[in-house]
Amino acid sequence: KQEVTQIPAALSVPEGENLVLNCSFTDSAIYNLQWFRQDPGKGLTSLLLIQSSQREQTSGRLNASLDKSSGRSTLYIAASQPGDSATYLCAAYNFNKFYFGSGTKLNVKP
Amino acid sequence: NAGVTQTPKFQVLKTGQSMTLQCAQDMNHNSMYWYRQDPGMGLRLIYYSASEGTTDKGEVPNGYNVSRLNKREFSLRLESAAPSQTSVYFCASSEVWASGDPEETQYFGPGTRLLVL
Numbered sequence: 001k002q003e004v005t006q007i008p009a010a011l012s013v014p015e016g017e018n019l020v021l022n023c024s025f026t027d028s029a030i031y032n033l034q035w036f037r038q039d040p041g042k043g044l045t046s047l048l049l050i051q052s053s054q055r056e057q058t059s060g061r062l063n064a065s066l067d068k069s070s071g072r073s074t075l076y077i078a079a080s081q082p083g084d085s086a087t088y089l090c091a092a093y094n095f096n097k098f099y100f101g102s103g104t105k106l107n108v109k110p
Numbered sequence: 111n112a113g114v115t116q117t118p119k120f121q122v123l124k125t126g127q128s129m130t131l132q133c134a135q136d137m138n139h140n141s142m143y144w145y146r147q148d149p150g151m152g153l154r155l156i157y158y159s160a161s162e163g164t165t166d167k168g169e170v171p172n173g174y175n176v177s178r179l180n181k182r183e184f185s186l187r188l189e190s191a192a193p194s195q196t197s198v199y200f201c202a203s204s205e206v207w208a209s210g211d212p213e214e215t216q217y218f219g220p221g222t223r224l225l226v227l
Contacts, residue, residue, distance in 0.1 A: 089153070
């Protein structure tokens with residue numbers, strides 16, 4: 001059974017900092033790895049999807065990398081803004097299912 | 111284009127009552143999913159439907175039943191609610207390749223907040 005872990009559980013940074021969120025998974029035979037954003041009281045919004053054959057994906061200030069051999073993915077946020085404050089979840093897909101981490105709650109202080 | 115919609119948004123039940131959570135998607139996706147989200151535990155898959163007419167158990171199916179009514183709609187039923195089923199429930203959909211693997215990301219509904227007293 002796939003286990004997905006996200007560290008840290010919470011992170012508070014001043015505006016403008018570059019930051020890295022971590023995601024690890026126990027089974028490297030994944031089909032893809034996705035990062036989602038969740039605002040309080042809302043559903044999940046997809047940020048980036050990395051196929052198993054890819055090493056990274058970029059969207060604006062966001063960059064996600066994937067290292068299947070080590071079972072790790074990172075989400076890099078450049079020049080953080082207060083509007084980036086949310087919970088970020090990663091999900092690994094294999095065995096016909098998505099397996100989610102418990103998320104990192106990010107607070108960007110003005 | 112509404113994406114994934116869920117009803118109701120909030121519900122309070124007494125132990126032993128039953129209810130059905132409704133989900134509909136307008137993206138013509140084949141696969142649909144039901145998750146529950148509890149504090150500190152991420153999202154856990156309850157049931158999923160790879161295509162119309164099929165359903166399969168996820169990680170935490172006990173106490174729930176599902177119906178894939180048609181390609182658009184996937185409902186989740188609690189036959190006899192228990193306090194342990196207090197949670198936020200999310201429905202999601204995605205398109206899949208013929209192999210069953212996802213073609214693209216999952217799209218989520220806004221969630222149903224359920225409190226069982």
